[in-house]
Amino acid sequence: MGILVTRRAALLGGAALALPAVRRARAQQTLEWVAGSVGGGWYTMAAGLSSLIAEENPEIRIRVVPGGGLANPTRINNGQSQMGWGIDAFTAAAARGEEPYSAKHERLRSLGTGYSPTEHNLLRAVAAGGPEDMRGILTQRGLRIATPQRSSTDEMTMQRILRFLGTSPDAIRQGGGRYLNGSYTDIAAAFADGQVDYLYCALAKPAAILTEIGTGRRAARLVGFPDDVRKHLADTYAYSEGVLPAATYPALQSADLMVTTMDSVILVHETVPEEAAYRIARTLIRNRGQRLTAIHASMGAFDPRVAWKYEGVPLHPGAARAFREAGVMPAA
Secondary structure (H helix, E strand, C coil): CHHHHHHHHHHHHHHHHHHHHHHHHHHCEEEEEECCCCCCHHHHHHHHHHHHHHHHCCCEEEEEECCCCCCHHHHHHCCCCCEEEEEHHHHHHHHHCCCCCCCCCCCEEEEEECCCCEEEEEEEEHHHCCCCCHHHHHHCCCCEEEEECCCCHHHHHHHHHHHHCCCCHHHHHHCCCEEEEECHHHHHHHHHCCCCCEEEEEECCCCHHHHHHHCCCCCEEEECCCHHHHHHHHHHHCCEEEEECCCCCCCCCCCCEEEEEECEEEEEECCCCHHHHHHHHHHHHHCCCHHHHHHCHHHHHCCHHHHCCCCCCCECHHHHHHHHHCCCCCCC
């Protein structure tokens, strides 16, 4: 009898010990993070952050998939992906249902902004000759230029600049030029191979494709943004502007360049559990500085003291809890 009781106790004890593991397994959650094109900074950053988040929160698993800044807010708002990257100005437009969006995106929430300030870049091949300023380049006949795919904020911005300058992708093609769309890898290869003479992209510095072009055989130079173009984009579409320091791409520039800029927001669907959003935001806040910079240099700019202040879409309650716990956001 004593042996039987002991065995029963052992079995019950074993079952009791197994229960926490069962609970953990049941509590484990997988989220899909829609990033940018494979080969771009957003994809690299999302992959690095997903590993960091899983390291500190074993119950959270994040699967990274390709996307684009223009389409990501809609994908998240519709629940196709639970989280992803967004661009500050475009996300605010999506929430309001303003161009280029046709309906209000009311189910978007954020984990803050400032994660990766992004510069817009226009690159020209030196051997192509011709104009060296943005206006002259983009309005010349026979222009051959490559931009990312149409689901990207890069390409939408390029269209906005062309419209401001009185031209368009169709006008470029009709004038005997070439307007090529593709992934970052594709357009970099097209530029390197001489299929196009100009390249437009919006990537956080240092952008891998620009660094690689700078070490390639085809000499190239970055082009600054004129005052009127920067002002138009800022006043009409809420972009920002900044300086690309001369030392950023030494092979592509010899002086500081004034450029149009934007910033990255981490978006989540409103149904993401508060605890999951809290743990993700807490991990990002804890690892600001060296750990985030190791994932991508641009993430060194992340400052929790201002990140929570983004007003384009509401801050997720879980993120608000993490920022308050860190002492950078006032109590409710």
